[in-house]
Amino acid sequence: MNRYRIQPGTVVDLAAWDPADRSAFDGDKDAARGVTKELNNRLEELQELLYAEAKHKVLIVLQAMDTGGKDGTIRHVFDGTNPQGVKVASFKKPTEWELAHDYLWRVHRHTPGAGEITIFNRSHYEDVLVVRVHNLVPPDVWSKRYDHINAFERILFDEGTTILKFFLHISKEEQRERLQARLDEPHKQWKFAKGDLSERKRWDDYVGAFEAALSKTSTEWAPWYVIPADRKWYRNLVISKILVDTLASLDMQYPEPEEDLESIVIE
Ligand code: AMP
Ligand code: MG
Numbered sequence: 001m002n003r004y005r006i007q008p009g010t011v012v013d014l015a016a017w018d019p020a021d022r023s024a025f026d027g028d029k030d031a032a033r034g035v036t037k038e039l040n041n042r043l044e045e046l047q048e049l050l051y052a053e054a055k056h057k058v059l060i061v062l063q064a065m066d067t068g069g070k071d072g073t074i075r076h077v078f079d080g081t082n083p084q085g086v087k088v089a090s091f092k093k094p095t096e097w098e099l100a101h102d103y104l105w106r107v108h109r110h111t112p113g114a115g116e117i118t119i120f121n122r123s124h125y126e127d128v129l130v131v132r133v134h135n136l137v138p139p140d141v142w143s144k145r146y147d148h149i150n151a152f153e154r155i156l157f158d159e160g161t162t163i164l165k166f167f168l169h170i171s172k173e174e175q176r177e178r179l180q181a182r183l184d185e186p187h188k189q190w191k192f193a194k195g196d197l198s199e200r201k202r203w204d205d206y207v208g209a210f211e212a213a214l215s216k217t218s219t220e221w222a223p224w225y226v227i228p229a230d231r232k233w234y235r236n237l238v239i240s241k242i243l244v245d246t247l248a249s250l251d252m253q254y255p256e257p258e259e260d261l262e263s264i265v266i267e
Contacts, residue, residue, distance in 0.1 A: 006218035021228040039240035046247040051085035054115035057161040064168035067178035090121040146216040157221035168229035
């Protein structure tokens with residue numbers, strides 16, 4: 001899965017990353033779903049252990065173009081995990097109160113505690129993506145944020161947080177199909193926002209903003225992965241695999257039981 005990881009210092013050109021790539025798996029969609037199911041069972045076990053040990057903190061950042069599959073990833077990859085230890089924080093347009101503070105203020109309080117996995121559905125990266133594309137603050141303000149973000153994530157890492165950042169990479173054509181499906185299917189219409197069409201017109205600006213973010217903020221302590229996301233089954237497989245491998249590498253242990261449990265008789 002290292003093939004999808006951005007090495008620190010790389011200048012990312014998204015045109016060189018195929019959103020329909022499936023080179024890490026040799027089978028078809030059904031076979032992939034079977035493997036993903038096994039990974040999902042393994043993730044459940046690892047999450048239980050993470051929660052029991054209550055030592056590590058895990059932060060997962062999801063970013064994508066609109067319709068990129070952030071919601072679907074949360075639904076499928078974390079299916080069956082224990083809601084007690086898995087949190088989702090979704091970052092919307094900031095409120096007036098949030099805007100009255102620095103941009104990391106609303107983010108920091110949602111970072112995971114010991115034993116928790118927190119998924120950021122959008123994140124502080126919006127402050128160098130939508131904010132940059134729409135000039136919501138001047139360039140001399142947003143351009144400093146890449147360094148802030150690296151330092152912020154370094155604090156989290158130094159204090160025991162494992163950070164994984166996934167850019168769900170879809171093609172413009174795939175976005176067209178997904179937006180069309182949101183128009184056509186009644187149970188998907190709630191997800192359609194007319195604003196998504198004006199954002200789509202800025203596709204190239206978003207590509208530029210994502211390339212800058214991926215280039216400047218993939219670090220040893222908080223790596224970015226570019227996930228081929230045109231095929232949902234492949235996206236779920238790759239993210240599940242990276243998660244399971246990462247959690248397994250933490251070498252977690254269940255806490256020591258209290259002494260002399262064998263001699264206890266419950267009356
Ligand atoms: P959704 O995820 O579809 O519910 O949409 C959330 C919206 O909030 C998106 O249009 C984001 O671009 C927007 N958003 C999130 N964070 C920020 C931010 N820091 N500044 C401006 N807009 C934001
Ligand atoms: Mg939306």
